[in-house]
Amino acid sequence: MKGPWVFLLLLPTLAFLVVFTYLPLAVAAKEGIPALPQLLSPENLNALRVTALYTLLTAPLSVALGLLAAVAVEGHGRLRLLARLLIFHPVILPTVGFAAVFLYLLNPLGPLRNVLQAAGFPNPLGEPLSAFLSVVLVGVLKDAGFYMLYYLAGLQSIPKELIEAARVDGAGRIVTFLRVSLPLLSPTTFFVGVMAVLGALRNVDHIFVLTKGGPLGATDHLLYRIYILGFEYFDFSQAAALSLVLFTALTLLALTALPRLERGVYYDA
Amino acid sequence: MTLSSERPKPLLRRIGRVSWRGARQLPALLFALPYAFIVGYSLVAAITPTADLHRGEIGRFTLENFALAWSSADFPRLYLNTLIFTLGLLLVQVFTVTMAGFALAHLKGQGKDALFYLILFQLFLPASALILPNYILVERMGLADTLTALALPYVASATGAFLLRQGFLQVPKELVEAAYVDGATPWQVLWRVLLPLVRPQLAAFALVSLVYHWNEFLWPLVIIQSPEKRVLSLGFASFARSAESGMEWGLIAAGALLVALPMVVVFLLFQRSFMEAFARSGLKG
Amino acid sequence: MRTGRIVGLWVLLGIGLAQSTTITFYYPVGVAGPLARFIEGYVQEFEAKNPDIKVNTVFGGNYEENQAKVVAAIRAGNPPDTAILLSQQLYTLLAMDAIEPFDAYIAKDPELKRAVNDFFPAFMMNSTLDGKVYSLPFQRSTPILYYNKEAFQEAGLDPERPPASWDELVEYAKRLTKRDAQGRIVRYGVAIPTENRSTWRLEALTIQAGGLLYDPAGKGCKVLVDTEPVRKGMQFKADLARRYGVSPEGLVAWGTTPGDFTAGKVAMIYHSTGSLGFVRANARFPFGTAFLPKQVRYGVPTGGANFYLFKGSDPKKREATLRFIKFMTSPELQARWALDSGYVAARRSSWSLPIMQKYLQEWPQPKTAREQLAYARAELPVYNLQQVKDIIAEAEQAVVLGRKDVRETTREAQKRVDEALKPFCR
Numbered sequence A: 001m002k003g004p005w006v007f008l009l010l011l012p013t014l015a016f017l018v019v020f021t022y023l024p025l026a027v028a029a030k031e032g033i034p035a036l037p038q039l040l041s042p043e044n045l046n047a048l049r050v051t052a053l054y055t056l057l058t059a060p061l062s063v064a065l066g067l068l069a070a071v072a073v074e075g076h077g078r079l080r081l082l083a084r085l086l087i088f089h090p091v092i093l094p095t096v097g098f099a100a101v102f103l104y105l106l107n108p109l110g111p112l113r114n115v116l117q118a119a120g121f122p123n124p125l126g127e128p129l130s131a132f133l134s135v136v137l138v139g140v141l142k143d144a145g146f147y148m149l150y151y152l153a154g155l156q157s158i159p160k161e162l163i164e165a166a167r168v169d170g171a172g173r174i175v176t177f178l179r180v181s182l183p184l185l186s187p188t189t190f191f192v193g194v195m196a197v198l199g200a201l202r203n204v205d206h207i208f209v210l211t212k213g214g215p216l217g218a219t220d221h222l223l224y225r226i227y228i229l230g231f232e233y234f235d236f237s238q239a240a241a242l243s244l245v246l247f248t249a250l251t252l253l254a255l256t257a258l259p260r261l262e263r264g265v266y267y268d269a
Numbered sequence B: 001m002t003l004s005s006e007r008p009k010p011l012l013r014r015i016g017r018v019s020w021r022g023a024r025q026l027p028a029l030l031f032a033l034p035y036a037f038i039v040g041y042s043l044v045a046a047i048t049p050t051a052d053l054h055r056g057e058i059g060r061f062t063l064e065n066f067a068l069a070w071s072s073a074d075f076p077r078l079y080l081n082t083l084i085f086t087l088g089l090l091l092v093q094v095f096t097v098t099m100a101g102f103a104l105a106h107l108k109g110q111g112k113d114a115l116f117y118l119i120l121f122q123l124f125l126p127a128s129a130l131i132l133p134n135y136i137l138v139e140r141m142g143l144a145d146t147l148t149a150l151a152l153p154y155v156a157s158a159t160g161a162f163l164l165r166q167g168f169l170q171v172p173k174e175l176v177e178a179a180y181v182d183g184a185t186p187w188q189v190l191w192r193v194l195l196p197l198v199r200p201q202l203a204a205f206a207l208v209s210l211v212y213h214w215n216e217f218l219w220p221l222v223i224i225q226s227p228e229k230r231v232l233s234l235g236f237a238s239f240a241r242s243a244e245s246g247m248e249w250g251l252i253a254a255g256a257l258l259v260a261l262p263m264v265v266v267f268l269l270f271q272r273s274f275m276e277a278f279a280r281s282g283l284k285g
Numbered sequence C: 001m002r003t004g005r006i007v008g009l010w011v012l013l014g015i016g017l018a019q020s021t022t023i024t025f026y027y028p029v030g031v032a033g034p035l036a037r038f039i040e041g042y043v044q045e046f047e048a049k050n051p052d053i054k055v056n057t058v059f060g061g062n063y064e065e066n067q068a069k070v071v072a073a074i075r076a077g078n079p080p081d082t083a084i085l086l087s088q089q090l091y092t093l094l095a096m097d098a099i100e101p102f103d104a105y106i107a108k109d110p111e112l113k114r115a116v117n118d119f120f121p122a123f124m125m126n127s128t129l130d131g132k133v134y135s136l137p138f139q140r141s142t143p144i145l146y147y148n149k150e151a152f153q154e155a156g157l158d159p160e161r162p163p164a165s166w167d168e169l170v171e172y173a174k175r176l177t178k179r180d181a182q183g184r185i186v187r188y189g190v191a192i193p194t195e196n197r198s199t200w201r202l203e204a205l206t207i208q209a210g211g212l213l214y215d216p217a218g219k220g221c222k223v224l225v226d227t228e229p230v231r232k233g234m235q236f237k238a239d240l241a242r243r244y245g246v247s248p249e250g251l252v253a254w255g256t257t258p259g260d261f262t263a264g265k266v267a268m269i270y271h272s273t274g275s276l277g278f279v280r281a282n283a284r285f286p287f288g289t290a291f292l293p294k295q296v297r298y299g300v301p302t303g304g305a306n307f308y309l310f311k312g313s314d315p316k317k318r319e320a321t322l323r324f325i326k327f328m329t330s331p332e333l334q335a336r337w338a339l340d341s342g343y344v345a346a347r348r349s350s351w352s353l354p355i356m357q358k359y360l361q362e363w364p365q366p367k368t369a370r371e372q373l374a375y376a377r378a379e380l381p382v383y384n385l386q387q388v389k390d391i392i393a394e395a396e397q398a399v400v401l402g403r404k405d406v407r408e409t410t411r412e413a414q415k416r417v418d419e420a421l422k423p424f425c426r
Helices: A003-040 A042-073 A078-092 A095-105 A113-118 A128-156 A160-168 A173-184 A186-202 A205-210 A222-231 A236-263 B002-006 B008-024 B026-047 B050-055 B064-072 B075-106 B111-123 B127-140 B147-154 B158-170 B173-181 B186-197 B199-215 B218-223 B232-237 B249-275 C002-017 C035-049 C063-075 C087-095 C103-108 C110-118 C149-154 C166-176 C200-208 C228-242 C257-262 C273-282 C315-328 C331-341 C348-352 C354-362 C366-375 C385-400 C406-424
Strands: C021-027 C053-059 C082-086 C135-141 C143-148 C185-191 C266-272 C287-290 C303-310
Touching (some): A003 A042, A003 B075, A003 B111, A003 B127, A003 B147, A042 A078, A042 A186, A042 A222, A078 A128, A078 B026, A078 B199, A078 B249, A095 A128, A095 A205, A095 B026, A095 B249, A128 A186, A128 A205, A128 B026, A128 B158, A128 B199, A160 A173, A173 A186, A186 A222, A186 A236, A186 B158, A222 B127, A222 C063, A236 B127, B026 B249, B050 B249, B064 B249, B064 C035, B075 B111, B075 B147, B075 B158, B075 B186, B075 B199, B111 B158, B127 B147, B127 B218, B147 B199, B147 B218, B158 B199, B173 B186, B186 B199, B199 B249, B218 B232, B232 B249, C021 C035, C021 C063, C021 C315, C035 C331, C063 C082, C063 C303, C082 C087, C082 C135, C082 C315, C087 C135, C087 C303, C087 C385, C103 C110, C110 C315, C135 C331, C143 C149, C143 C273, C143 C366, C149 C166, C166 C185, C166 C228, C166 C266, C185 C257, C200 C228, C200 C385, C228 C385, C228 C406, C257 C266, C266 C273, C273 C366, C287 C366, C303 C315, C331 C348, C331 C354, C348 C354, C354 C366, C385 C406
Parallel strands (some): C021 C053, C021 C082, C185 C266
Antiparallel strands (some): C082 C303, C135 C303, C143 C266
């Protein structure tokens, strides 16, 4: 717990970070500068808007789903194990595999045709708004499995005695959860919350399969756009510039929001 | 009369107990129902003859999709390469991540937040921005087209450091202080007290790392050249594409299942670590 | 005796020098199925016939990914010797100064010269610029019309007379659209996909309407969006769903359309000849293939990918590379590849080979694509290709979805495309 040798523990991590993260960051900074004036193009602004909306929807929903799932599947038993596996399976499947199922299910001429028509979304992936919502849905379902996992680990770390003590004092299941478990889970929630926001900003593989950024740019997530700029337009400059903007925005967000959020986290049992 | 009425009772009671246990697990299954529906489609697509599937008929069973998928890529080698890559990486990560998480949790002084954010930075930069510079770097190091190169950018894992930090921070201070009172050295505290307590977080991280790298596509696509070094994601992509033709559902589903199967086993192995009830003897004393 | 020893030394030296040359070859997979294995099989065959050459066969993903991988390799200072890339990427590659023309080698090599003259002219359209040949066809295709003969009979149409014009297409589609008792459509008459970020189908419609999406004299710098034929093409597609009710509403996805056709949910589709294998394997009804219907003329863009030569190769590797390309584009291999993959054999002489003749006797449908080549044009060849495609595709979507008026859309798109081309064309 004393100064220098604790820092030594961090050395390997920091060393690799410098080489494989900070160095590329510097390269991106250098490459991106000439493209800064292009940053406010209508396409980029659209991408920013799409990304903000996507994150605002996907992050909280996937966290909530992950928490509920963890609570629902905690405990022993083969059926619970099966449930856990089922909820986690989108994480295990290659993204093409998981997203492809939705291509099949959401096909306007596919097996769910009548259901989709009745719901007022005859061609979910073929119209801008419903395509956006579909992409959110797939994103939430895919990521919730991760967060369920973290919450399960967090739930396991709660001393059983505290739960029992609360019950002995007459508290019901829900009250126990809200008053005892949830606060004790706050370190995990902090982690999951941050991961979910970052996840919504980074996990866009399903967009490649489902909508390719369309229709009409409705699912043109910033990260997807950055990939296209770099790897299909070969406009490395603009890709680097956008990456830099994203990085700066996140850093600022982290520096302002994280300390405040963490103050609300309950660390000592 | 008493004899014949006594014998069926224990059996009924056992059935009753089992079905009660099953019924209590029902909420879990209900929750998983939508997922079951989705998996169901993949499974059905994988075992239905392709011709039937594309006509919209299901009901017949076949293994032809699996056979075609298996023969479309060198699966034994793909499994081997992916195992070496993911397990090798995980082994190294367990060390770096535990050390980093512990350090971040117990660091004192001005720099501690700065270091935490510095590490979190890894997650703020989009992957595609990192790929090209890292590729050029790896090429210069002479490590292009190696499984080692695949692992290098991930040895430092911000996710892992963050997760383990939270895990270490969740440990009650009294436990640690009690250990010191008992005369333990910092090393012993780490090994005997703290590490076992963050086992759930480590297990979670291990699972996350394995699964993420098992299916990782873009970085291996850029780095790997030789057919013998390919990993599963590349192998799967080599026959599941359909830019020109129609999507082969059966083949894609079967291929996806072949790729995912080992991860199901890994999941089943690891998830027990979440369910272990460990003794918190420190609090009782 | 001394002569003997000297000769011996030279022989040893010669054997030492005749070590194998290794060349690197990047390839994409664009059709579902074990295509990677086929390609790698051909490579192994080539290596067996040429023991002094080793080919490093690098799988690159789909067309876009393979392109990205090639570019990454170039940037890292390690370009491949050859790669299979979209035939329409010529200008992008030229802009990167990454490729070399074949001409110097064609002049010296009669076999190569024969090959160049034996390719279908339509497939060479995307390969030439200023009289130089920059790529050789390998896996090529065109869009064709697939139609359900059984549905035709059911609707009282002659199954041997597919629609020949746009008007006939609409007429047939109206009769082929079937509803159930509740009035819901159970089979659509026709489906023309509108995939995001791709202009293939719009190109076809534009050509049929008498136009072209680009100006051939523009040398990769002039795209024609704000023209009557383009507007007609976009409007036609939009009308199919919104005016005639014979197509599904919204965007129709490319990848699911053949499956919809074989499931009997759509009676006619526009799709790549590369899907022939898929349709053949899965359709339980007799089906036909035909030219895409004309408006003022028949016409389609070609599609698919070619072999390119990359700068930075040494003479030994270049010689080995050319031998490899000649092998892969030979009539025999093109015929086999066509049978294995569904692509169109790009060499004219492939079609008279016994293996091809036998195949055509059983399955005459591949002939459609070949015959349509007479009306084929180059696939959109411009600088900054993907960005131009994206702009045009988005304009098309706006019209098909009924969001914008077609005149306004094409005018805006023309402006955006001209902007996108400016940095590359002076």
